Amino acid sequence: MAYLTQDVISLDALVAQVTHAEVGGIATFLGVVRDHHEGRSVRRLEYSAYPAMAEAECGRLVNEAESRWPCRVALAHRVGPLEIGDTAVAIAVGSAHRAEAFEACRWIIEELKHRVPIWKRERYVDGTEAWVDPTAPPGIQAALGAPQ
Amino acid sequence: MRDTPAMTTSNRPPATRLHIPVLLFARYAELLGTPRLELELPIGCTVGAALAVLREQAGAEALPAQLLVARNLERVGLEARLALGDELAILPPMAGG
Numbered sequence: 001m002a003y004l005t006q007d008v009i010s011l012d013a014l015v016a017q018v019t020h021a022e023v024g025g026i027a028t029f030l031g032v033v034r035d036h037h038e039g040r041s042v043r044r045l046e047y048s049a050y051p052a053m054a055e056a057e058c059g060r061l062v063n064e065a066e067s068r069w070p071c072r073v074a075l076a077h078r079v080g081p082l083e084i085g086d087t088a089v090a091i092a093v094g095s096a097h098r099a100e101a102f103e104a105c106r107w108i109i110e111e112l113k114h115r116v117p118i119w120k121r122e123r124y125v126d127g128t129e130a131w132v133d134p135t136a137p138p139g140i141q142a143a144l145g146a147p148q
Numbered sequence: 149m150r151d152t153p154a155m156t157t158s159n160r161p162p163a164t165r166l167h168i169p170v171l172l173f174a175r176y177a178e179l180l181g182t183p184r185l186e187l188e189l190p191i192g193c194t195v196g197a198a199l200a201v202l203r204e205q206a207g208a209e210a211l212p213a214q215l216l217v218a219r220n221l222e223r224v225g226l227e228a229r230l231a232l233g234d235e236l237a238i239l240p241p242m243a244g245g
Contacts, residue, residue: 031245047244048173048174049244050171050218050237052221054244056221077244077245088244089244089245109245112244113242113244114242115242116245117173117239117242118242118243118244118245119174119240119242119243119244120243120244121174131174131175131240133175133243134243135241136241
């Protein structure tokens with residue numbers, strides 16, 4: 001199973017993967033490229049990854065979610081250049097009942113952000129670029145983004 | 149009974165040094181000017197000792213004090229030991245999702 005893709009993510013395809021006669025609720029999450037970050041206007045961005053580990057870690061996330069909750073999980077993360085409004089990550093979780101589907105979906109996106117080795121380089125409207133560091137205190141991010 | 153690797157190689161001098169590939173990504177690859185380098189390390193060396201050698205490389209002085217490290221695609225701590233065939237990756241703060 002490949003979780004990383006250079007192509008446009010189809011939520012319909014992910015939903016189809018978790019659709020089953022025993023599934024009564026499907027929760028989905030889309031992470032979408034937005035046009036601002038810490039007050040700066042973003043023109044576009046690029047995701048890069050450590051592909052082998054990102055695939056392995058996504059597989060571990062799916063297995064852990066499916067063992068913690070009675071559910072089926074489908075997951076895709078985009079890599080490469082993305083424009084504002086593009087879907088960067090999509091998750092579909094099918095379960096017999098909605099509570100498990102919502103819980104597992106929330107858990108997966110939070111874990112993914114901390115565990116899957118993917119990095120984001122933003123290009124700003126003012127011509128500068130920066131690697132996004134979610135662990136940096138507010139304000140430091142701008143200092144990391146000195147003009148190239 | 150099949151020979152064990154140790155028996156088949158017993159007449160060779162034992163290797164005493166490891167050549168560990170180290171993968172660098174995103175900002176760290178930019179700082180060190182390469183996505184991949186190789187460190188020569190003593191057998192049984194810890195990840196922490198490997199990082200100390202990495203920090204001697206040009207550009208590494210700008211690396212943060214605490215680094216996330218993966219060995220063979222899994223996160224490990226500084227105390228983990230390295231063996232023949234291991235691959236290290238130094239991971240900048242993750243920003244997926």
